[in-house]
Amino acid sequence: MKYLVIILPKDEVLDPQGEVILDAAHSLGFKEIASIRAGKSFLVEINNGEDSGRLNEIANKLLSNPLVETFSIQALTPLPEKVRNN
């Protein structure tokens, strides 16, 4: 089973990277974009089936810094072969 772990800076933490990307989006004419927060994501595959909650632990201990970042975990439903090959 595969999971997507998404890390984002906490709301109260200044994200200069996101601000610069927002500026670039505005100068490309995407004026409707109100805000962008830059984070990172990890595609994690678990051996032998589903995550037993340990993904939460590793996201807390290693993948994110809980002082300044939040994380969320999405289970990825396997995609049909055709789509995957693309």
Added chain:
Amino acid sequence: MKKKNIFAVVTFPGSNCDRDCVKAVQSLGINTESVWHRSTSLEKYSAVILPGGFSYGDYLRAGAIARFSPIVNSVIEYARKGGLVIGICNGFQILVEAGLLPGALLKNNSLKFVCKYVKLICERTNTSFTSACKRELSLPIAHGQGRYYADNNELKKLEDSGGIVFRYASDNENCNGSINNIAGIINDTGNVMGMMPHPERSVTYLSGSIDGRSIFESMINALETKQ
């Protein structure tokens, strides 16, 4: 007989200021050894330096992977027993990731890597790392992730307990956007300090300032007083 002081400088994969640290302390007449990050033995050392650089390529977050190097558990144990530990630049980032110091070091506000001399105010000269320091110092910085951040509670605790040892001398000198102009902090027990500026890069007149010497001299004084 007086115990001979030996400093340890830890080398992580990607450290690049480790040799400068060794030379800086040696220039003050102190035996200094380089210690590989896979080692776990620090018993014979009087002080430990975590140097600057880009351990593990700054992957994930600066210091985040190095924090799980075998030696860091020994550094935590060493600090718990009262040993002197200083983290410089990437070393500071490793100390906060390891939880030996509070807060986090984030990307500079400017998103630029900044490499230049800055003016600092030494807020406390009564620590084992700063007893020989002047109130105003000029030291080089060289980092892309040096914006010190702590939440309001932690910041208040730091301010109230005298945890802030170095500040950039003004908002202009604070070229990374650190909260309250913080450039260096110390733990409650006074034996672990982290700072973004590089004292090891300013120990000879050739490099423009010798203000960095006073930090290593303070550590040596503290060790000699203890004996």
